Amino acid sequence: xxxxxxxxxxxxxxxxxxxxxxxxxxxxxxxxxxxxxxxxxxxxxxxxxxxxxxxxxxxxxxxx
Numbered sequence: 001x002x003x004x005x006x007x008x009x010x011x012x013x014x015x016x017x018x019x020x021x022x023x024x025x026x027x028x029x030x031x032x033x034x035x036x037x038x039x040x041x042x043x044x045x046x047x048x049x050x051x052x053x054x055x056x057x058x059x060x061x062x063x064x
Contacts, residue, residue: 010041018033020037
């Protein structure tokens with residue numbers, strides 16, 4: 001499965017579980033509920049798709 005498609009599917013799942021919008025999850029903020037949602041997303045991307053940190057950062061738009 002392509003990383004983009006996997007990312008979109010998991011973002012949808014995390015959005016549904018957390019009650020946050022997809023844009024809300026990816027919003028560049030340190031608000032606790034958004035940070036936790038991103039943690040869940042990162043965990044799933046690492047465990048299910050063995051995605052690297054660099055690729056996740058690109059997809060999420062959260063580069064340091």
